[in-house]
Amino acid sequence: MSQPRIAFLASPAPAAQQALSELVAEHGNHLPEDADVICPLGGDGFMLQTLHRHGALGRPVYGMKLGTVGFLMNHHRGEGLLERLATAEPATLRPLEMRVLTESGATTGSLAYNEVSLLRQTRQAAHLSIDLNGRTRVEELIGDGVLVATPAGSTAYNFSAHGPILPLGSHTIALTPIAPFRPRRWRGAILKADTEVCFKVLDPYKRPVSVTADSHETRNVLEVTIHESRDRTVSLLFDPEHNLEERILSEQFTV
Structure with missing residues (x-):
């Protein structure tokens, strides 16, 4: 050979x-x-x-x-x-595929092999809603942010935010809040990998939010849609x- x-x-x-x-x-x-x-x-x-x-x-x-x-x-x-x-x-x-709509009206996209994380940009807590496959599951999440992690990335930032470790090949993703204030007892969810997750920033001008796919950051976002890549x-x-x-x-x- x-x-x-x-x-x-x-x-x-x-x-x-x-x-x-x-x-x-x-x-x-x-x-x-x-x-x-x-x-x-x-x-x-x-x-x-x-x-x-x-x-x-x-x-x-x-x-x-x-x-x-x-x-x-x-x-x-x-x-x-x-x-x-x-x-x-x-x-x-x-990887995860991320699509982002920003305050300027621009639409950008990126891949994430570890996680996609939304984080507050200022001292003000982020206010976010969470839709799964078009259905609102969390009307208002108040906290530092939220993330979606792959199994390979579940031991990294996701785990430090008290999210679950996912077995490789489990065809799941982790949805994990970051320092949540409300809902106080919500600890996140384990989702089927083909779930489409949509985050909407509820007060983007007073409470701006950024999103990071692995190390690629986009600031001042209005909406972020994430799903597992179907072809990559x-x-x-x-x-x-x-x-x-x-x-x-x-x-x-x-x-």
Whole structure:
């Protein structure tokens, strides 16, 4: 079997840049569009950046942790990369698609592999309504904001906001309020992945709200619609002893 063509990408961190030089010297380097596999070197932020830039190519992605947080990455080792790629197990991620209407009348869109979060822009609490598949389920949520998370992203911001951890492949998404004041006892919901979620900002001029899809922020929003992508997927590769499904499961037993 011929050696796979690898596209190495690295964050600006010195450790990632050093690893890039060593791996390219041993394996060469290819453009992502010409590669068989993409290998980002960095943390989860750089992994998400890589998925946003190159996910549409449909190449499998094998990341190595050379950053602060590496939940979506494998451990970094300089040796044995070809053997690790040959035995790696795939995890298929399906991102969220977000459509936003802003106060200026503009409509923008973005993908989110972790979560879409709405947050108040000022000291004033956000006032939001929540529709699911066209039916209003929460007439007025008052708080810092709300988010929708994928299973892969459910262990990140969603979990820190006391949202549920979702098993990979469960075909669900998490709807989680952020520091809710009213309804006081509402803790969010687990939804079927094909649910269309629509947030409307009830007082956008006095209580402005921004929305962030992973790291892409849009400010002064009026309405945000989110649903799981129907045609976009990405395959992340993981070492068998450190696969993503087991990692997500283990997070539920971490104290």
